[in-house]
Amino acid sequence: MSQQEVHMQIMWNRLISIVEEQALTLVRTAFSTSVREAGDLSAGVFDRSGRMIAQAVTGTPGHVNTMAAAVGHFITDIGTERICPGDVYLTNDPWKGTGHLHDITVTTPVFVNEKLIGFFANTAHVVDVGGRGYGPDAREVYEEGLRIPIMKWIDRGELNHDLVNIIRNNVREDDQVVGDIHGLAASNETGRRRLLDMLNEFALDDLDNLARFIFDRTRTATMTALAAVAPGTYANTMAVDGYDETVELVVELSVTDGGIHADFTGTSPLSAFGINVPITYAQAYFTYAMLVALAPELPNNFASLEPFTVSAPSGVILNAQHPDPVSVRHVIGHFVTDLCLGAIAPALPDTIPAEGSGALWNFQASARAVTPSPDRPPVELLMFNSGGAGARPTLDGLTATAFPSGVMTMSAEATEQVGPIIIWRKEIRPASAGDGEFRGGLGQIIEIGATDGYHLEFSAMFDRVDNPARGRNGGGDGAPGKVYLDDGTPFPTKGKKTVPAERRLVLELPGGGGFGNPQNRDPLAHANDVAQGYLAQPHENPEATA
């Protein structure tokens, strides 16, 4: 091996650093809560044929390969002969982008000496796209908001004012949305300039050799990692609550020498609500599951993603087609990871965790004045909350931690600054973990109410109430979730309902499943659980155990 290879490695590192800068710039400027707190964004650099060479580490699994596939669509739809220096393109098409209208993908071509050498692309979740607003209630994607086909945002340096105008007139918070699109374009531009500097420093005219080196190296390492699983088929079925009826998720994984294919035949049919998943998004969470299980240290690029393919008959919930509603596709999409991990578990018994709470319990509400008045405008509230994760083969599950989502929660104090709500309680939910040699992660209890003459119009979308996270290898199931008012009145776990002004809503988030026979649990670990109050009865006052 030669010094040339050392150079290649240095340039590979540099590319990863460049896309990281691209992503961080976005996080800093974004208005969207989910970009900022949840890293609901993605950034990457691509070769001239649209194959992803490097992707920022900052980002969410949901964009693992959705954005990677998007650039190919841009090249096809714009047409090679219309790709010019100074251009910037965008789309929010759920099937050509990342699965719902709220994600805007922006792509910028890079030219050297008038020759196209590659692209930068990034994706971010914007605050609004018009339509009914963010939620599952639309019956067709037309109701979910403005759909922008792949088109030019900037044409050879000229901003497309007509498009800006259309967007401004079709979304709420148009300054923020248009501001975020400018931010996406500017962050690509940062990447483009840094790439040109790098090419200059290393005296290169294009990315072809570097891309080939990166793909070769990655392909070899990915194939080595895949060899850990014996060829054959592995199947799994998992039931989750769904929106209006139980959703049965079914997968069959076919492992061959060349890759792993997931087929979702047998999965429940489409829902009438916007929880349907474009298959590109199901592929993202399947691929994520395979990468965490087999090759966690490999960087995402064309070669590490290529071996993972999917299929599903049309009409199943994991293969939504236009114009099916798909706004909150993450609710079912996030379960695809546990579904596929469960399938591969027999082949990797020392790696795969038990099931976890999976879907987030996002608190999404509109605070409305009980007596409408101009001094009390409506306030929209959004808070991300996580239940317990599944136990690992050698470790307890993570308490109140998101998986597979990369979300973080918001501070209660900061949330109370935003709107007329009080978070009365947000703490660990004892006795909610699945038992086992290694126990699941604990869920949490949240108690929340309106204040200042407001009540809460609540949009509920809580899963794992009827279908708890299952244990693995003899471990127990995690506790199912519960939703009720503080006077004990049951509260629906799905749909829109008002929390009366004088009442508080109580959410008991599900726990993660346990791993292994509980009788094998280390007595010291059990004693510690007792000492810390992790096993106390749910309604025991915390101070009684303190």
Place this chain on the structure above:
Amino acid sequence: MAGPVRIGADVGGTFTDVVAELADGSFVSTKVLTTHQGPEQGILAGIEALAAEHTIAMADVEQIIHGTTLATNALIERRGAPTAFVTTKGFRDVIETRTEGRFEQYDLNIVLPTPLIERKDRFVIPERMNARGEVLIEFDQVAAHAVIESIAAGGYQAVAVGFLHSYRNASHERRFRELLLDTLPDVAVSMSAEVSPQMREFERFNTVCANAYVQPLMASYLKRLEAELQRRGATCPLYLIHSGGGLVSVDTAAAFPVRLVESGPAGGAIFAADLAARYGRDRVLSYDMGGTTAKIAIIEDHTPQTAKTFEVARTTRFKKGSGMPISIPVIEMIEIGAGGGSIASVDSLGQIRIGPHSAGSEPGPAAYDRGGSAPTVTDANVKLGRLHPDTFGATDISLSPELAADAIRAAIGQPLDMDDLTAAVGIAEVVDENMTNAARVHAVENGKNLSGFSMIAFGGGAPLHATRLMDKLGLEELLVPPLAGVGSAIGFLRAPFAYEAVRSLYTRIDDFDFDAVNTVLAELTNDAETFVRQGTDQDVVVEQHVSMRYKGQGWEIPVRLDGGRFDEFAAESLEGTFTKAYETFFGRAINDQPIEAVSWSVRVASVLAAPPRIEMASGQRTIKATSTREMYDPVAGRLVQAGVTTRNALNVGDIVAGPAIITEAQTTTVLGSHHVAVVQSDHALRISRSNQSNQDVTA
């Protein structure tokens, strides 16, 4: 030498550095091993050795300034006091559930940091404020007494108190402290509204817990040190350097020891800022590289950048999110696992990786022949001819090029089918690229563009790598100051008495609560000045800042205030100032979006005499090297014959042309073929690329 002397003492993980500034302004220094059992022993030994060697009378010492990693280490190693945490009912687990996120997305076996105070030691009391500081639930005195009984029975030495929204109204925290001290007068109490009155409960609670946890240890250490210094004849006061880069009294440090975390690196940034002022450089990248990590900070207008929160005790590869957040004013820097002792390995992609594991000083790099067999950055530098047994600074270590080459061959060369030299080049290039990328990302995160920055390199490892970083970052100028190996301790002697008080107060510009803002700013100014007045009667300067953002954003940018009182009109001008600052950061402002102010800070600092401006020395004569040796030049891509020069033998105006190696006791400076150094009047090396003129860079 008779006359007033000032002493700076920096206790680090491996070495304790002691420097003395003598009456004529010159410095003498010594390095002794850190004594972990009783850290004051190392300092005292260092001071005694220095005093004996340079005939310094302890009575002539007029100031001793101390910085220490003791508080940091106690947090990392969990060696604090048995501590209880008392909080609002319903929020017992805030420091355990953290952000609910995973700092590493692809690791199924991720382990999150365990809370500093376990759940069984966390107690709750019914009470509640709202975001405006109004009482929603009265403080429950009966429950408080029950908790105090549990604390008494539990034998806790320290208690942290953190209630929701106490940054707006601290009365309940105060009530609890009074009740607690009535019953248990000897327990150490820390209140979140005093330690860190900033919004966001996870960060604030964690900060108050950290403060309480290390407080008994730090208070007793500081008192012991003070007494021992007096016993040795010192009559002068002892001061501590804090993480924000200012001096505080022993009393303040003992009450708020969490402010001492990261004080050593802060000294390094002040050292660089002082040099930037002497050279009139307004935009400087400070680069400090030691045995385990490299630290990079941005210094503009001779002032290091500061932040209001940072993370200590990162458990996983220095990764963001893997440590514990501490919300106090701090000099902002990025720290990565790239030091002389950082170990090189090959990953599953056949790529060379450096760190974060370090061979430290024990067993040390393979070349040290102390049992280390893994190749380190230092071993690569030996193989590349940059370090050599004959000129290696440390007298008690003999370098073995053979052992260095063996280690590189076994771990890198053989798996990758590379010859020894190529493997060593790979290690050096990767670590240099890592540091370069960290510097770039740090700049982006702070809205800066590094072009036009000068670099100042110090710490034992930085001068070996600095010219390469300078090239990779496209910088035009590099300064390697004298005494670079003890830069932090010298920085201590350049620090003002300073204290920054920060408090959250949320208000919108279009509904500006100027009475509340005026009150908060007056209180913060008073608080900060009180702390500063414990150390000095000198004139002080007051700086006020507010953190602002557009509504809906989660990241604030600092906006400097003019210091006047607010009225309706001031709020309007604040909007203009913010818009301008935002444009500077992000290139464009947002129209018609409401603007919010989140937290307010006041820094009071003693006014220091401006350091003397250094006249740029131009090159007079090119020095002929005393000898030459083979060294790898990454730009030429091959071994070249480099001149070897002893730094002590250089005089003002001397020119050293690359390729060259300039050796001194604590470090080695490397010049590539295209670099040239000119010795300045303070004996700093000013390095540029030889294709630029040496005289054309003006301040």
